Amino acid sequence: RFVRSRSLRIIPGKHAPWDLQLLWEYMQFRVASCKPQTVISGLSALAHFGARFDNLLATSKYDSDSVSYRRLAMLKRQLAIDFHALHGGVLYGPNRCTPLGRRDVSLLFSAFGVTGETSFLQLERSDRHHLAITAMQHSAAMRFGHFPARAYVWQQFIGDNGNYRLMTDWHRYSGRHRYCLRFDQSPASRARWYRLRNALGEVITDVSAATIMSWHFAQLRRSGEHTVFAPSDSGISTRADRQAWLRQALLRALPLTEKRARAMVEHVTPHSFRPGIAGDLLAEGMGLEDIACECRWHGKRIVRLYAERESLSASRQTDNFRVVTRNANSVR
Numbered sequence: 001r002f003v004r005s006r007s008l009r010i011i012p013g014k015h016a017p018w019d020l021q022l023l024w025e026y027m028q029f030r031v032a033s034c035k036p037q038t039v040i041s042g043l044s045a046l047a048h049f050g051a052r053f054d055n056l057l058a059t060s061k062y063d064s065d066s067v068s069y070r071r072l073a074m075l076k077r078q079l080a081i082d083f084h085a086l087h088g089g090v091l092y093g094p095n096r097c098t099p100l101g102r103r104d105v106s107l108l109f110s111a112f113g114v115t116g117e118t119s120f121l122q123l124e125r126s127d128r129h130h131l132a133i134t135a136m137q138h139s140a141a142m143r144f145g146h147f148p149a150r151a152y153v154w155q156q157f158i159g160d161n162g163n164y165r166l167m168t169d170w171h172r173y174s175g176r177h178r179y180c181l182r183f184d185q186s187p188a189s190r191a192r193w194y195r196l197r198n199a200l201g202e203v204i205t206d207v208s209a210a211t212i213m214s215w216h217f218a219q220l221r222r223s224g225e226h227t228v229f230a231p232s233d234s235g236i237s238t239r240a241d242r243q244a245w246l247r248q249a250l251l252r253a254l255p256l257t258e259k260r261a262r263a264m265v266e267h268v269t270p271h272s273f274r275p276g277i278a279g280d281l282l283a284e285g286m287g288l289e290d291i292a293c294e295c296r297w298h299g300k301r302i303v304r305l306y307a308e309r310e311s312l313s314a315s316r317q318t319d320n321f322r323v324v325t326r327n328a329n330s331v332r
Helices: 020-031 036-051 066-087 102-111 117-121 125-139 146-150 209-222 239-253 259-267 273-284 288-295 300-307
Strands: 157-160 163-168 179-183 193-197 203-208
Touching: 020 036, 020 066, 036 066, 102 125, 102 193, 102 239, 102 273, 117 125, 117 209, 125 209, 125 239, 125 273, 157 209, 163 209, 179 209, 203 209, 239 259, 273 288, 273 300, 288 300
Parallel strands: none
Antiparallel strands: 157 163, 163 179, 193 203
């Protein structure tokens, strides 16, 4: 699409060798909406694309085109320099969103009045779908990109005695790895149990993501639907829609006295559940290498950067919540 926006018909890497000047323009275009690290990481995907058509993009010093490799290295450095000059601050590092942990997931379910299957199924369609993937994202450290990219249907989740498994190759660069995401009905980790409370704040029960998924999937089957996350009839929600729902729901659920937590909602994103579960597992005493494996990260450094960040729940003074009514998006 970028090439065609330049009124060009020949796509570098497919129809012709790579044009580094055009590639540089593309990198500048991408950095307008994301960090240089993301743009630079994306070059490996372009290299994979070009290799399919015998047009090498020299991203490694071991590639035969040493001149292109050096020129590409210079472009990457210049991209970082320009970004730093324009924005200042740290160029690299993990997503800086506010982590959402187990207590935050519990907060949302309780605020929407979910105390069991019946009350869950009585929710508005949008709230039911958003809450279902809230538990799924936290329990399996899922990026939101799973849902718009794959449009999972409930048949893809293999059920076994109340447990679910999902085989997927979704990642930033699809097809490079294949993962098995597990949702256990009775998880060994306390971090994957969510506490449901009634309107008086009394504990009713603890449930796992697998239990919530069984409620959600049963409703999909009864209504003849298939897509796991389709909060509206118009199609799958975008990242912006998901972010807006999370922030609005949290502000409606949090007591007005929780000023510090409410201020942190401004930085909640659909990515917040990955650092959230990492922090929960670290608090339980799980080792960094095991957390990296659970969250599909390469190396312990990124785990520490994510897991040691203060979560929304850590800033809350109590487990109190405001009840969200089912009409007019109001609270009481």
